[in-house]
Amino acid sequence: QLQLQESGPGLVKPSETLSLTCTVSGGSISSSSYYWGWIRQPPGKGLEWVGSIYYSGSTYYTPSLKSRLTISVDTSKNQFSLKLSSVTAADTAVYYCASPVDTAILGYYGMDVWGQGTTVIVSS
Amino acid sequence: EIVLTQSPGPLSLSPGERATLSCRASQSVTTNYLAWYQQKPGQAPRLLIYGASSRATGIPDRFSGSGSGTDFTLTISRLEPEDSAVYYCQHYGSSPPMYTFGHGTKLEIK
DSSP states (O other): OOEEEEEOOSEEOTTSOEEEEEEEESSOTTTSOSEEEEEEEOTTSOOEEEEEEETTSOEEEOGGGGGGEEEEEETTTTEEEEEEOSOOGGGOEEEEEEEOOOGGGTTTOOOOEEOOOEEEEEOO | OOOEEEESSSEEEOTTOOEEEEEEESSOOOGGGEEEEEEOTTSOOEEEEETTTEEOTTOOTTEEEEEETTEEEEEEOSOOGGGOEEEEEEEEEETTEEEEEOOOEEEEEO
């Protein structure tokens, strides 16, 4: 059964770069899904899609973060990563990685496997 | 950019009742790309419905989705206390590829 686990620093200083990793276990990142995504949730607020990377290597980012965001895949480590530069307090959130894995939902773009989330606080 | 508006506001119902949650899109969307999630405090979201009306694996048949165009509904019948959660609708747009979430509806069962 495919599982996702986020990791990264819980505290980042303003203006620095936030780096998070999502480790895929129970399957290969190269064949288990056709895209991998990041979603975040500020404290007490709703879900915000951050960006996705497809099996082809194509990346798509939410417009408000596009200039600061990079998502990549490392197949050798079975991981995909998020880097968000020049962070501010507005980037404080729980960050989730997620992916569609069940073949039944292919083509529907729901996400059925999620990590447990990692809390990132931006503060000096 | 599509905006998803969810209603009603916080909802409080009793066990055994039926909940009807609405998600309205700012423009007509592809039915296949409309999903619903349940999120309980301190947990990651869980996919309930995809393609507007198909239940994800393991989701009880008390959960059902319907709708098309701009109006979509999540219905939860025979409410149980464990259904207390925030429910989000989500749309995938293909040009350019991006996801949009509604702001969520909080459902309390007591």
